[in-house]
Amino acid sequence: MSLVRGLASRLTNIAAHPARCAAAAALALAVAGPTLLRGQEPEPDRLAKLDISSHYAINVLMDSANVEGLPAKALRSKAYEGIAKKADGRQIVAAVRRELIALRVARVQLGDVDDEELMAAADVVQAGGKPAQLSAFKPRIKNRSDLQALTIWASLMARGVPTEDASSAISKLWQDGADDATFQSLWNNVQSDILRGLNPGTAFQNRIREAPAPSRTPPSKGQPPEGQQGVREGSE
């Protein structure tokens, strides 16, 4: 009770000083005002920060993606990335166009896969991977995700590993049933060798030889490819 009385007494004391009240109110308004006002505003379209022609071009590209059933969110994200990194409009439009082309190629090669896989495959295409080599990832395997394999593949090429070497080795590892940890470990080892000054191609060749040979998982034993049976055997 005495605590409540003390608090009431202090509040009364503060109320008796209009200057203090005004200062406290101004401080509260300064801190809370922008947050409250922001809550009332509709989310602005950040693409509007671009010049008109770039904005229009990106909208057209996103419409195309929607019509073709490709994930337009990937294009929007690429445009936002360019804006955040203060790239100019022309650079952003070019990057979004490349993304759309890569998504189209990935769709042709992989068929009807989910957006995440499509975008990961698009990264591979943009990094220089040959579209035909993506077909190794076409078979759907239950409880197995190829996101890590595609990501490592794209990154190795971006680090300077020759496209042909990276593509054939990663495809083979994937077909041999390598798990995410194997791909990550391969990338870690190659990266550390590159940082030590080794040529990326040599580093990759050395490390791929050391990569454990995973036991092949026969499609007929417990993990049948979904709707693509026989493709795996055919590609080996």
Next chain:
Amino acid sequence: MSEPKVAIVTLTTALLVAAPMGPRLAAQIVSKLEAGQYTVSDGALPMSAIRFAPTFEWYRPYAKISARGSAFLSDQQLQIADGIVSGTFTSPTVYGVRAEMLGNASRALDDRSLGTDQVDVQTRVHVLFHDYGGLWFGGGVARPWRVAVVSSADVADAGLWTKVGDLTNTFGVATFTTTFTNFSFSKIAALHDTMSAAMSCSSSTPVTNVAGVVSAMPALSVAASTSDACDRQSRFSDLEASVRWEFGPVQLIGQMGHRFGDSYDVTPDSRRWSSASATMWISDRVALIAGGGRQPALPLRGLPARSFGMAGLELAYSPISKSTVPVALPHTVLVRSFETRPGANGMEKIVIRVGGVEGVEVMGDFSDWTPLTLTRRGRDLWELALPLAAGVHSINVRVDGGPWAPPPGLPTIRDGFNGEVGLVVISRDKGGH
């Protein structure tokens, strides 16, 4: 409850309540509490006291508000010694140049009867040479109350700093800073009976505008009441050099200075000073601190020169790095590690380790490429919980407003804008890598 006690309890409570709220706020909140034995050889403070020094900081990339204070427990009496509230606004760096505006409001209670206040504002221009050196210059005004200073003080300062080493190498990183600060103001001087003292006065008229001072400073009230005081134009300059050396869990800070000015403005005990302190982190949130030395008088704040020694413990919920460089620097390669861990409620926790910096941000497709500020959780530990969906996410990180870069240890690809992004893979059935 007395006013000092209320202030101390409020500040400490704010620290404890606000710190866990950090992850839910867009801005960064950091806090620490320092407690230890503090001994002074002169001045009005008790010879020996237990000192509590809570600090609280709220900052966004270009703005910072901080509150800090210290209180002493002596003879079962808790009394506030000083408190300061500061605000800083910093502009983005353009061609290596940054502007900074600072404002401070402070109160010092040297003993139970004497309190002084000061408000000051200052602007600075910083020129940065990448992240290994820089200089700044600036100026401002300080308005003290209840001290023997009857005008606003003009403050001009300039400084140089350089950084040597790297946090990743054995010898750590050392920052050397040199500052020069000039103060110019009118103060009340007692005439006594010497001609030179009288000649140093700008006006020999009795001091009439010192009502606030008279009540607070008995010695001057005598002088004023007998018309033996005058306004005197005073000026002094401080040249100070400091070094901060950080290696592993140890931080060493040393500083020394010299005050220039004539004998009417600079007392002999404030001509030269030096002090040093060592901080040893025994965990991410607990550190041992020891230090000592001499502090010069601060005429604008009415604080006398004193020698001190202290040893204590720093309990830091979110510790604040002690920066001797007065502006945040862009860093590029200091991020030591990056990982994502499964968090509570289906969230993913981004964990970054980078020491000696003021702020860490990430952005990626998951945030629509809007920068998100991480919360400091330890000396070099930064965290952020995010609802990351399964899939591959592009991510960039930056430190202290520097350039965006891919986090270390992640696969990277080119971003199409002359840079790189890191790729985080979040599996459907488990956390990321």
